[in-house]
């Protein structure tokens with residue numbers, strides 16, 4: 154039998170789970186239509202609204218990872234031939250183009266330099282009347298943070314396109330105000346700042362976007378119209394709670410426990426904790442003479458990208474960190490695979506102890 158290994162997950166995700174989330178996984182299993190479980194599901198949706206910054210009724214955890222959130226976002230809203238403008242400043246913007254095009258969209262990709270934030274003016278100038286404008290709030294591949302409030306305002310000024318946002322790495326880590334910013338369709342993941350294992354995709358959609366949805370999307374599993382019957386978001390009237398699929402009850406319990414913990418700490422405090430840890434890490438790395446990759450002023454606190462110094466073998470350092478310190482950090486993505494490291498301090502790892510540990514370990518390994 155293989156032995157149990159425990160690591161410090163300081164990469165781009167998954168992160169280590171909050172202890173409450175781990176305890177949530179160990180709760181006694183309930184039937185997925187048990188009233189006791191449905192109460193947990195209802196409260197989970199309620200608490201998800203809080204972390205999304207939305208009052209949108211249709212806010213729920215999809216039973217799959219963040220990429221399924223992306224699929225659900227496009228498959229439910231793209232009608233064949235719709236123009237979808239995608240702001241691309243990293244891997245996940247690129248993935249959006251691929252998913253949107255498979256859903257039949259005419260994709261207009263607005264390319265940005267990797268490491269830079271999305272430029273709202275260029276994005277809205279890319280097409281006079283798109284159906285959807287899509288962007289990634291926190292680009293995990295580069296460590297760049299985009300201003301979704303500004304993008305939302307620009308999109309509203311320009312017309313009536315829906316705003317679709319990837320919040321996988323931003324939710325419960327940095328400010329996220331879906332309603333105030335005009336996010337119509339949003340998806341996230343559990344394995345980053347929410348501090349839960351990978352496996353669920355918190356999702357939210359506005360009435361406006363739901364009203365324009367595809368009536369019979371090509372995906373049965375991700376059909377929001379069908380899912381509403383189970384999650385009980387179908388609007389006023391008795392809640393049907395009909396079977397659609399077997400909800401992953403342990404994962405929902407775990408998310409429920411983590412959300413309870415996050416809201417008890419207070420969202421503002423959670424954001425401040427991530428901001429402080431990220432700043433301390435970035436200051437410490439620069440003090441070691443290392444160069445940060447993402448543009449100054451647009452760096453995510455929860456995911457720091459740093460250039461591998463000349464002459465240093467990136468993979469070798471990551472291997473030594475794992476073997477000597479049980480620390481996982483991430484490689485770069487695409488053309489930056491060997492020249493950038495990605496260090497995540499998310500959820501419970503957004504702490505002074507984690508900052509001190511990773512700085513000490515990296516300093517030791519780099520000599």
Ligand code: PLP
Pocket residue numbers: 165166218219220221223245289291292293294319321322342351
């Ligand atoms: N979007 C972003 C910004 C991500 O960081 C990720 C995963 O890292 C995804 C989407 C895809 O999520 P998953 O890997 O959970 O399917």
